[in-house]
Amino acid sequence: MAKLEPLVDGIAFGEGPRWRGDRLFFSDIADHRVKSVSEAGDLAVELELGARRPSGLGWLPDGRLLVVSMRDRKLLRRETSGELTELADLSQWCGGDANDMVVDAAGRAYVGNIGFDLEDSPMQIQPTHIVCVEPDGRARPVAEKVMCPNGMVIAQDGRRLIAAESAGGCLTAFDLEPDGSLARRRVFAALPKGVAADGICIDAEDAVWVASPMSQEFLRVHEGGRVSERISCAPSHAIACMLGGAGRRTLFAITCGTTHIAEAERAQPRSGRIQLARVEVPGAGLP
Numbered sequence: 001m002a003k004l005e006p007l008v009d010g011i012a013f014g015e016g017p018r019w020r021g022d023r024l025f026f027s028d029i030a031d032h033r034v035k036s037v038s039e040a041g042d043l044a045v046e047l048e049l050g051a052r053r054p055s056g057l058g059w060l061p062d063g064r065l066l067v068v069s070m071r072d073r074k075l076l077r078r079e080t081s082g083e084l085t086e087l088a089d090l091s092q093w094c095g096g097d098a099n100d101m102v103v104d105a106a107g108r109a110y111v112g113n114i115g116f117d118l119e120d121s122p123m124q125i126q127p128t129h130i131v132c133v134e135p136d137g138r139a140r141p142v143a144e145k146v147m148c149p150n151g152m153v154i155a156q157d158g159r160r161l162i163a164a165e166s167a168g169g170c171l172t173a174f175d176l177e178p179d180g181s182l183a184r185r186r187v188f189a190a191l192p193k194g195v196a197a198d199g200i201c202i203d204a205e206d207a208v209w210v211a212s213p214m215s216q217e218f219l220r221v222h223e224g225g226r227v228s229e230r231i232s233c234a235p236s237h238a239i240a241c242m243l244g245g246a247g248r249r250t251l252f253a254i255t256c257g258t259t260h261i262a263e264a265e266r267a268q269p270r271s272g273r274i275q276l277a278r279v280e281v282p283g284a285g286l287p
Contacts, residue, residue, distance in 0.1 A: 002231055004253055004275040008041050011272030013264035014254035015199065016057045016068075016100055018287045019244025024252050024274070026240075027054035027067070030264035034067060037274060039245050047078060053261065056111060058103030058287060060135055066109055070097040075109060075133050088139040093129040100199065100240075102152040102161070102287055107135035108180045110142070110161060112149030125167050132180050142182040143174065151200035151240065153208065156284040162188050162208060164197030171197060171208055171221065189225040199240025199254070204284040209251060211238035213259050218251070218277075231277055239272075243283025251277045 012030035019025075023036040025046065034047035034054055047054075047067065056068040065078040066087065073091040075098075076084050090098050096114030103109045115128030130143040130152075143149070147168035154161050154176065161174045161182060171189045174182035188208070191197060195212040202208050203220075207228065210219045218238050220229040236255035243251055257271025258264050264272065 002229065002251070002277040002279055004231060004233060004277050007039075007252070007274045007276050008037050008043055009273050010270050011035075011254070011256070011274060012267070012270050013239070013256050013258075013261050014272050014274060015055050015240050017199070017240050017242035017244075017252050017254055017274075018057050019242055019248065019252070019283070020059065024242060024244055025057055026254065026274070027057060028272070029053045029055060029070070030261050030267075030272075034065075039250065039276075047084070049084070053097075055097075055099050056101030056109075058101060058109055060103070060107040061105070066101075066103060068098050068101055068111055070099065073098040073113065075101075075111060075139075087137045088133045090131050090133075090139060093131045093139075093141045095126050095128040099149075100151050102154055104154055104176070104180075104286065105158060106180075109133040110152055110182075112146070112152060112163065115146075115148050115167070130163060130182065132182075134180070142180065143185065146172070150198055151211070153200055153202040154286040155202060155206055156204065158285075162200070162202065164200050164210065166196050166198060169196070171200070171210070173223075188223055189221050191221065191225070192219075192227060195219065198238065199242075201242050201251075201283060201287070202285045203243060203279075203281045205281050206284075207281065209241050209243065211241050211254070213237040213239060218253055229279075233275070236271070236273065242287070243279070245276075248283035249279055249281075251279050253277065
């Protein structure tokens, strides 16, 4: 069974890990920055966002970076000049903060959102939308009544999108249509009791690695719900994961001592970490 090894500590609250080139890019939400780290552990700041909280990351075919801005519910684009511009306003389809996303090979961004206020006590869970943003900024909802769509992946055939429904207890699959629409919604996998999916990634066998904050573990889940591997990160919470490194056989696991971003913004010392585990089946698909 794979075990986690330390890579880097001192992260405020990591999210949206993406392997690109020879580095892992990720959003440090509570530090308001996009960062990257190599397999050797050298950390770099890639983008400063001021007071904004970044989340999902992706790239257009021309290499420009896309960043989800959570609280103002916008999709931002970093221009070749380095300037950060607004690509799309997602607020009319967001019941809560905008969150994770996946960008397809054509540059379409599929963005989820919380759907409700995470700070409410008790939380008032509400269904919401997945929004598709075209490379030119045109936006439209492509799925509705989704329960907190969080991490998303596109299978290696480019024809299926799988979304983690954090408040729905499942992974949900859609067919990707040529025009970017999502069709034939179905349950990819019901998750075990106590597992709530946050960030996800997919491997060459179409199994999905799931970060589960509440059960403090990373799970490898197959279509139909079979779990073939579980990696504990207790006492930390599993936030997100990505397959990268040489041959994409390294699972980069982002964890944090809290699940609350506001708490992570105040926390000293910072409890976020990136760890890694070697796996047998390489990553595939997107991101």
